[in-house]
Amino acid sequence: MSFFPDEMPRPEPDRDDQGFWEACAQRRLCFQACGACGALRHPPRPICYRCHSVETKWVEAPSPAVVYTFCVVHHPNHPAVASRVPYVVGVVEFPSLPGVRLVTNITDIAHSAVRIGMPVSIWWDDIGGGMFVPRFRPAAPSDA
Ligand SMILES: [Zn+2]
Incomplete structure (x- = not known):
């Protein structure tokens, strides 16, 4: 899912x-x-x-990334996300790849616990049709 x-x-x-x-x-x-x-x-x-x-x-890109900034979406701007709010939209960056940042979702954490600078690891969201979307969750200590 x-x-x-x-x-x-x-x-x-x-x-x-x-x-x-x-x-x-x-x-x-x-x-x-x-x-x-x-x-x-x-x-x-x-x-x-x-x-x-x-x-x-x-x-x-190397792993892990770190959270550069984020916001919590409470208002569904598209009907497809109405059942998913609130969720976290984050911007992540990679310390060894200066100049690029990725807009993504920070998942598997209470939105009140997300912090700028926290290490996050990628996971691949299978959206069907052979497409995968990169999303991020808090990095396990072994990821660092
Ligand atoms: Zn050039």
């Missing part, structure tokens, strides 16, 4: 983020990097913000 009900709209990969979602389908979290200068960027874009190259490569 996925984190959100089946009525939740699914990601629709496009030319720029197709590689991101292909890696997710293999349960690998990868960020786009410039193939020329190595600058990391997310969400994926066609051109490097630093050197304007169109060459790209994919870099696998």
Whole structure:
């Protein structure tokens, strides 16, 4: 069973983020990097913000991540999430991958217990159709 009900709209990969979602389908979290200068960027874009190259490569994210910021959603902005509120939307970052952050959900913890800077580990939410969405839960001490 996925984190959100089946009525939740699914990601629709496009030319720029197709590689991101292909890696997710293999349960690998990868960020786009410039193939020329190595600058990391997310969400994926066609051109490097630093050197304007169109060459790209994919870099696998390390684990664990840390919570950069978060909010608790109480109002369902889409009917599909009405049964799921309140839930936590978090932004996570990876200390060894400066420049990229990921908007995700922080799960398996009371929303009042989520803290900025807390280590979190990825888990893969099977949303069907061969797609997996990266979400995060508090890291076990052995993950650090
Ligand atoms: Zn570049």
